[in-house]
Amino acid sequence: MPIRLFDSLSRQVRELSAAQPDGVFRFYNCGPTVYAPAHIGNFRTFVINDVLRRMLELEMGPGKVRHVRNITDVDDRTIGQSRKEQRPLGEITRMWTGIFHADCDALNCLRPTAEPTATGYIREQVSMIEVLMEKGNAYRAADGSVYFRVGSFPGYGALSRVKERELKVTNSAFDADHKDDVGDFALWKAHKPDEDGDVRWPGPAGAAEGRPGWHIECSAMSRKILGDTIDLHTGGVDLLFPHHENEIAQSECCNGVTLARHWYHTEHLLVDGTTMSKSKGNYYTLGDLVAKGHSPVTVRYALLAGHPRKQLNFTLDSLHAAESALATLRAYRAALRRLKPASTGVYDKVLDALRDDLNTPAALGALFTVVNRGADGGNLADFERVIFALGLDLDRPAGLPATPPEVAILAEKRWAARGARDFAAADALRSELAAAGWSMLDGKDGYKLEPIKK
RNA sequence: GGCGCGGUAGCCAAGUGGUAAGGCCGAGGUCUGCAAAACCUCUAUGCGUCGGUUCGAUUCCGACCCGCGCCUCCA
Numbered sequence: 001m002p003i004r005l006f007d008s009l010s011r012q013v014r015e016l017s018a019a020q021p022d023g024v025f026r027f028y029n030c031g032p033t034v035y036a037p038a039h040i041g042n043f044r045t046f047v048i049n050d051v052l053r054r055m056l057e058l059e060m061g062p063g064k065v066r067h068v069r070n071i072t073d074v075d076d077r078t079i080g081q082s083r084k085e086q087r088p089l090g091e092i093t094r095m096w097t098g099i100f101h102a103d104c105d106a107l108n109c110l111r112p113t114a115e116p117t118a119t120g121y122i123r124e125q126v127s128m129i130e131v132l133m134e135k136g137n138a139y140r141a142a143d144g145s146v147y148f149r150v151g152s153f154p155g156y157g158a159l160s161r162v163k164e165r166e167l168k169v170t171n172s173a174f175d176a177d178h179k180d181d182v183g184d185f186a187l188w189k190a191h192k193p194d195e196d197g198d199v200r201w202p203g204p205a206g207a208a209e210g211r212p213g214w215h216i217e218c219s220a221m222s223r224k225i226l227g228d229t230i231d232l233h234t235g236g237v238d239l240l241f242p243h244h245e246n247e248i249a250q251s252e253c254c255n256g257v258t259l260a261r262h263w264y265h266t267e268h269l270l271v272d273g274t275t276m277s278k279s280k281g282n283y284y285t286l287g288d289l290v291a292k293g294h295s296p297v298t299v300r301y302a303l304l305a306g307h308p309r310k311q312l313n314f315t316l317d318s319l320h321a322a323e324s325a326l327a328t329l330r331a332y333r334a335a336l337r338r339l340k341p342a343s344t345g346v347y348d349k350v351l352d353a354l355r356d357d358l359n360t361p362a363a364l365g366a367l368f369t370v371v372n373r374g375a376d377g378g379n380l381a382d383f384e385r386v387i388f389a390l391g392l393d394l395d396r397p398a399g400l401p402a403t404p405p406e407v408a409i410l411a412e413k414r415w416a417a418r419g420a421r422d423f424a425a426a427d428a429l430r431s432e433l434a435a436a437g438w439s440m441l442d443g444k445d446g447y448k449l450e451p452i453k454k
Numbered sequence: 455g456g457c458g459c460g461g462u463a464g465c466c467a468a469g470u471g472g473u474a475a476g477g478c479c480g481a482g483g484u485c486u487g488c489a490a491a492a493c494c495u496c497u498a499u500g501c502g503u504c505g506g507u508u509c510g511a512u513u514c515c516g517a518c519c520c521g522c523g524c525c526u527c528c529a
Contacts, residue, residue: 030529038529045529076527161457162525185526214527236529237458243527267459268523275523305467305477311459311522318466321478328477331492353468362468365476372476374493423487430489441490448490 003055003355005232006309008240008263009159013357018060018231019261025056025065026226028260029112030218030235030243033072034096035081037285040299040314041269041276043107045236047300047391048266048308048358050109052234054389055354068225069112071097074119075214079199089199090119103286106296108393114225118217122201125212125220128254129187129204137253141178144190144208150183153249159263160241185246186213215246222259223251233260237267269303270313289319293451297393298322304360304390325364328371330394333383335375342377346370347386354389363390403449407438411449414440 002015018025029049032038038046049069056065072078073093082089097117104111118125129146132138137152150156162183179186190208191200200209222230228251235244244263251259268275271282289299301322306312347370353363367386370378387394403411414429433440434452441448 032529033527042529049529072527160525183526234529238524238528241457241525246526266529268529270522273522275528302466307468309459310467313466313522315466317478321466324479325477327491335492359468361466361477362475365468368476418487421487427488434489439490442486442488443491450490 001352001355003059004357005052005262005264006357008265014262016056016232016262018064019229020227023060023064025060025232026230027053027056027065027067027232028218028222028226028230028234029067029069030233030239031069031071031115032100033075033077034093034100035078036096037287038100038103039276040284040286040289040303041271042236043103043286043299044269044303044308044312045234045266046104046109047107047303048360049234050107050391051304051354051360051389052264052358053110053112054391055351055358058351058385058389059355066114066226067110067112068114068116068222070218070221071100071115071117072214072217073097073117074199074211079196082199083197089197093117093119103296106286106290107300108297108391110391116221116225118212118221121217121221121224122212124224125216126188126201126204128216128220128223128250129207129212131254132187132250133204133206135253137249138187139180140207141190143178144203145178145186145210146188146204146207147179147184148187148246148250148253149180150185150249151181153253155252156183156249157245159248160245162241162245185215185242187216187250189213215243216250218243219247219251219254219259222247223255228255228257228259230260232262232264234264234266237265240265266308267311270311272315273313284314292316294319294323297326301326301392304364307361308358325368326392326394328368329387329392332371332375332378333380333387333394336378336380336383339376339378341379341381344379344382346377346379347382350386351389360390403438404436407433407436407449410436411438411440411447415447418442 002017004013004015006012007014016025020026032042053065053067074089078089078093082092085092129138132148133140133146138146138148140146156162188203188207189210190203191210196211199211201211203210222233233244248259271284274280274282276283286296286299290296298319302314302318303312305318305322347367349366350363353359353366410429410433414426414433417425417429430440437452439450439452441450
């Protein structure tokens with residue numbers, strides 16, 4: 001059964017396939033801008049794309065998937081952050097790239113096969129802009145910037161249906177720039193000393209020194225690493241317009257062929273029913289959630305609990321649900337390990353759900369339907385395969401914070417009291433531990449301490 | 455204003471023209487000094503409202519109500 005996925009351009013669910021004779025699937029996923037920690041909404045997209053990557057590998061073989069995810073390391077926000085902190089741009093972006101990687105690893109996302117940076121591909125971007133200028137799709141503005149002339153590309157708007165909408169244009173952006181038409185967008189931005197500091201590169205022939213516009217990096221890197229036509233291009237819904245629309249325009253005008261055979265966009269994560277924003281106090285990073293005592297696997301599970309093409313309302317409560325569900329899966333696996341494998345194919349519906357437009361909630365539902373039948377009908381190898389596809393690392397320690405010494409002392413005292421069958425003292429100590437925010441789980445040969453979740 | 459998405463049990467969330475997966479919570483039970491864990495059982499005559507099509511609609515069509523997102527550098 002092939003993998004079927006909704007295609008944002010044709011607006012229907014279509015089979016995924018590799019077009020090139022080498023059978024390699026070429027997959028480009030728009031990555032993060034590295035100027036601050038990514039938030040869990042960003043990670044919804046990366047986690048979903050990771051499940052997709054895993055499914056593709058299971059289906060086509062690990063060597064048959066080329067997965068590119070870029071790092072945007074030069075744009076208004078990265079430069080802004082660098083100036084705010086009075087530190088070199090590269091230092092800022094390197095730091096946040098490192099943190100992004102750590103978060104991805106914690107969430108058990110496989111590393112992409114290539115992770116190009118915008119600053120690493122300036123030459124490719126410049127030469128692409130030069131081609132567009134030669135072909136008449138781009139023009140130099142008065143200040144030395146280069147803009148893409150949207151009117152020169154008849155296909156503009158096919159992805160986002162931008163032609164059918166009336167742009168609610170304030171004209172502020174238009175007035176501030178030097179472009180011929182409001183719809184035109186920057187390919188190259190002339191250097192502005194008061195805003196850009198020392199961030200600048202030699203521009204395309206005939207243009208000023210400066211830096212690339214946002215959209216061109218993906219076009220250039222995708223082309224350089226994967227070729228003129230790729231099999232799949234993905235990102236969050238917010239990238240549909242203008243980012244992906246503009247990428248199509250640039251790439252197709254430059255290369256003369258279709259940019260991507262398939263487009264896929266994940267919907268937004270909402271928190272407490274609305275968009276995340278720092279002012280609303282509902283803005284979470286992975287680190288925020290870990291600090292509240294939740295493990296990254298739990299977060300990953302919660303991010304998989306909703307259909308990727310539907311807005312998912314994330315709440316702290318959903319993490320508690322996820323944690324309980326994961327505990328059941330861990331117990332089930334432990335039971336499977338003690339049993340002889342039974343029939344194979346019992347989890348097929350889980351993978352089928354994932355093949356069917358990446359329906360992660362249906363997959364989880366199908367998983368638990370099997371789990372609820374009991375471990376003695378299960379098959380460990382098959383179960384592990386399904387867990388791999390979902391990327392749920394059931395072994396990963398919960399990342400518990402270190403036990404404070406005073407808590408450890410209380411626990412030791414209680415364990416001793418319990419051993420001496422002084423249950424009154426043991427219960428009193430349990431209360432003290434609870435007051436300190438810790439719960440003590442008695443086992444046969446020892447105990448475990450866990451912070452009580454906030 | 456334009457474009458798009460959604461409203462399913464206390465919460466989260468799949469799904470189908472033929473009578474509602476699953477998770478959490480809750481209740482009961484087994485086990486256990488207590489607690490927890492684990493395991494077992496139970497929990498929507500109902501799928502925003504009103505019409506229509508149909509033998510039959512939560513699922514198709516229409517209207518309406520409500521919520522959310524995007525509309526130029528936000529995954």
